[in-house]
Amino acid sequence: MPQHYDHDRGARRPSSVYPMTPSPGGRRPRRHRSPLPVFLLIGVVIVLAAVLLFLRLPGHKAPPSASSTPSPIPTDSPAPTPTPSPEQNNQRDISVPDWITQDILPLNEWSRPGDPLPQVNGVVIHYVGNPGTTAEQNRSYFKNLAETHEAYASSHFLVGIDGKIIQCVPLNEIAYCSTVRNADTIAIECCHPDAEGKFTDETMASLVKLVDWLIDTYDLQREDVIRHYDVAGKECPIYYVRNPDAWEDFLDNLTFPHP
Numbered sequence: 001m002p003q004h005y006d007h008d009r010g011a012r013r014p015s016s017v018y019p020m021t022p023s024p025g026g027r028r029p030r031r032h033r034s035p036l037p038v039f040l041l042i043g044v045v046i047v048l049a050a051v052l053l054f055l056r057l058p059g060h061k062a063p064p065s066a067s068s069t070p071s072p073i074p075t076d077s078p079a080p081t082p083t084p085s086p087e088q089n090n091q092r093d094i095s096v097p098d099w100i101t102q103d104i105l106p107l108n109e110w111s112r113p114g115d116p117l118p119q120v121n122g123v124v125i126h127y128v129g130n131p132g133t134t135a136e137q138n139r140s141y142f143k144n145l146a147e148t149h150e151a152y153a154s155s156h157f158l159v160g161i162d163g164k165i166i167q168c169v170p171l172n173e174i175a176y177c178s179t180v181r182n183a184d185t186i187a188i189e190c191c192h193p194d195a196e197g198k199f200t201d202e203t204m205a206s207l208v209k210l211v212d213w214l215i216d217t218y219d220l221q222r223e224d225v226i227r228h229y230d231v232a233g234k235e236c237p238i239y240y241v242r243n244p245d246a247w248e249d250f251l252d253n254l255t256f257p258h259p
């Protein structure tokens with residue numbers, strides 16, 4: 001299941017099709033005694049159809065479809081369209097602060113497919129589920145998936161037990177972490193010392209700093225910062241699913257510029 005795009009908005013269905021050819025044949029409509037009203041009716045239908053067709057033309061540009069292959073990020077905006085283009089807040093080159101260690105995974109279909117992430121509508125928080133492992137070890141796990149083929153998995157960021165932040169996937173590319181929300185979110189995996197899954201103070205401090213930066217960068221709201229659980233019902237990050245108050249405390253520590 002490498003790709004789960006969440007675009008369910010297809011092209012608008014055309015409104016009901018007008019009967020262009022009312023059944024000719026020998027039988028006349030009961031109420032029409034002369035052929036003239038019938039021809040008049042056909043004429044009106046044709047004119048109506050032409051007007052409808054004309055009205056549809058300018059807005060008929062198909063929205064980006066989920067099935068189409070995403071094209072590389074355009075360097076120039078395309079010709080202006082009459083309707084506002086869908087929000088794409090992730091086109092620019094975002095420079096990452098120096099308190100983040102960039103150690104980007106090599107391109108590979110298992111953990112870094114290189115698919116564009118044209119818009120960011122949220123941040124999804126995870127726990128690594130492997131107690132006591134470091135951010136570096138989890139990055140190696142992602143990297144080795146290119147050989148082990150164990151799973152499709154990765155995240156944009158890993159936060160270590162010691163608070164170190166490693167970036168594994170560029171911000172303008174999708175990571176394999178949050179199933180249906182891979183296509184429009186940034187994923188953060190946090191390390192934890194034990195199976196309970198509670199983050200250390202160092203991890204939590206770095207996570208707050210990182211998410212605050214993402215909130216500011218992408219103009220996010222409180223409801224945009226979510227758990228993996230909120231996407232897929234998975235018990236992840238486990239401690240913050242089992243202790244919703246601890247999750248709310250984390251959200252309370254974030255800074256939202258536009259409440």
Ligand SMILES: [Zn+2]
Pocket residue numbers: 125126127177228234236237
């Ligand atoms: Zn998760």
